[in-house]
Amino acid sequence: MLGTLLSWLFLGLQASSVSAGSEPSAAHSLVWGPGLQSDVVLPARYFFIQAVDEAGVNHTSSPGENTYEVKIADPGEQFSRIWVQVLDRRDGSFLVRYRMYASYSALTIEVLQKGVHVAKSPYRLKGPVYHEACDCPQPRADVWLKHMRCPDSVPQIEQDLSYFPRVDPESLAKEVPHRFGQRQSLCHYTIKDNQIYIKTHGEHVGFRIFMDAFLLSLSRKVKLPDMEFFVNLGDWPLEKRKPSEKLHPIFSWCGSNDSRDIVMPTYDLTESILETMGRVSLDMMSVQANTGPPWEEKNSTAFWRGRDSRKERLELVKLSRAHPDLVDAALTNFFFFKHDESLYGPIVKHVSFFDFFKYKYQVNVDGTVAAYRLPYLLAGGSVVLKQDSGYYEHFYSQLQPWEHYIPIRRDLGDLLDKIHWARENDSEARRIAEAGQQFARTHLMGDNVFCYYFKLFQEYAARQVSEPKVREGMEKVEQPKDDLFPCSCHRLRAKDEL
Numbered sequence: 146m147l148g149t150l151l152s153w154l155f156l157g158l159q160a161s162s163v164s165a166g167s168e169p170s171a172a173h174s175l176v177w178g179p180g181l182q183s184d185v186v187l188p189a190r191y192f193f194i195q196a197v198d199e200a201g202v203n204h205t206s207s208p209g210e211n212t213y214e215v216k217i218a219d220p221g222e223q224f225s226r227i228w229v230q231v232l233d234r235r236d237g238s239f240l241v242r243y244r245m246y247a248s249y250s251a252l253t254i255e256v257l258q259k260g261v262h263v264a265k266s267p268y269r270l271k272g273p274v275y276h277e278a279c280d281c282p283q284p285r286a287d288v289w290l291k292h293m294r295c296p297d298s299v300p301q302i303e304q305d306l307s308y309f310p311r312v313d314p315e316s317l318a319k320e321v322p323h324r325f326g327q328r329q330s331l332c333h334y335t336i337k338d339n340q341i342y343i344k345t346h347g348e349h350v351g352f353r354i355f356m357d358a359f360l361l362s363l364s365r366k367v368k369l370p371d372m373e374f375f376v377n378l379g380d381w382p383l384e385k386r387k388p389s390e391k392l393h394p395i396f397s398w399c400g401s402n403d404s405r406d407i408v409m410p411t412y413d414l415t416e417s418i419l420e421t422m423g424r425v426s427l428d429m430m431s432v433q434a435n436t437g438p439p440w441e442e443k444n445s446t447a448f449w450r451g452r453d454s455r456k457e458r459l460e461l462v463k464l465s466r467a468h469p470d471l472v473d474a475a476l477t478n479f480f481f482f483k484h485d486e487s488l489y490g491p492i493v494k495h496v497s498f499f500d501f502f503k504y505k506y507q508v509n510v511d512g513t514v515a516a517y518r519l520p521y522l523l524a525g526g527s528v529v530l531k532q533d534s535g536y537y538e539h540f541y542s543q544l545q546p547w548e549h550y551i552p553i554r555r556d557l558g559d560l561l562d563k564i565h566w567a568r569e570n571d572s573e574a575r576r577i578a579e580a581g582q583q584f585a586r587t588h589l590m591g592d593n594v595f596c597y598y599f600k601l602f603q604e605y606a607a608r609q610v611s612e613p614k615v616r617e618g619m620e621k622v623e624q625p626k627d628d629l630f631p632c633s634c635h636r637l638r639a640k641d642e643l
Contacts, residue, residue: 204237232434281634370606437502
């Protein structure tokens, strides 16, 4: 995926520490990433800067958060509605993100260090350069996939779809609502000619807003295949039949070892990408600039906060009370085990997620299903102690124990031993923390998630054996109107001229 290869290539270059007084070299420093390409349309575009000194050695600590200045504008416009942020990752690299609120005929990106252009700055993006709200899909999937540098295949998608070599929309339209529609909350979607239609089943369908928003966003960027599918809006995976029985393909935000659901990136991660530099404060980019103090200054205690959505979380609080020098864990809300509040309470105030990273060790324990905070924990620069779990998110199969995280037993019986191990093997724990962080930086960014969804839809659509239809009772999901900053899609203009 875009950024994966380049991030490893550049950040894996010579990484010896440089002296504290060493100045970054504007000529030798590196600038790269998807935000330097006009064809990569994301809600918030981004690229990277790596500080490098005159000797060609990478900085491995921050040269100062104001080292670089970034200016982005349309040279033909007097004012450009673009919000730019330069985020100091405190490891010698910077993440520059920007959100466009209008489309432009071209963009010039200047990366400056004390007024001097860095690397190959200025970067010129030939237009049109479209903002997130512009409805101008690339009609050719192969072209879009190439621009996004999406992978040719995704093992998790192949595994999930291996149970469904043939998908019959006609029979599914009848069987899935009959089987699940009364007790579960489902969305029945049809995508036809890049338009999205929906019919909901069940009472609690509010979470459709996340899926609606992402489908609309993706359809503005690339023409989606015609397809018909069902999305589970609940926490728990639904399809628990054995492969020898008749399975129904259900798209879910979480998978499990005893189910056959087709897993998607979680609604939490999906929303954070759509709303980056918008109404959310926690996203995969903001975490990278809020990783707390340097490793050697972090508190060497395991940390956890959360609600009482699993019995093991109560056990974690007990461990904390018995071993406060090793574990700092407390509940922020009681819902599932209110009758046990006197034993495990009182509840404590919520802690800013960014404050988690004042601690070296982050305990990741399942909630009702997988704990959806794991992407952010990995990105935070602390080492994750991850509970063995029967639940998984779309990326779990790529994670390796002892490489990206420290594994702990499901009953947390070895948690204290693993904390002792981490304390006694600090350099190894730090290596695992850095590998987990690098994984998140290169596999869980916005472009990665857009690629995952599109590859999933493409592979699923190819298995359909009957024509997807707009069914009775479906309503069209309309694109939001942008009356203030409408865009004129050049692809539609070209078609009109023909």
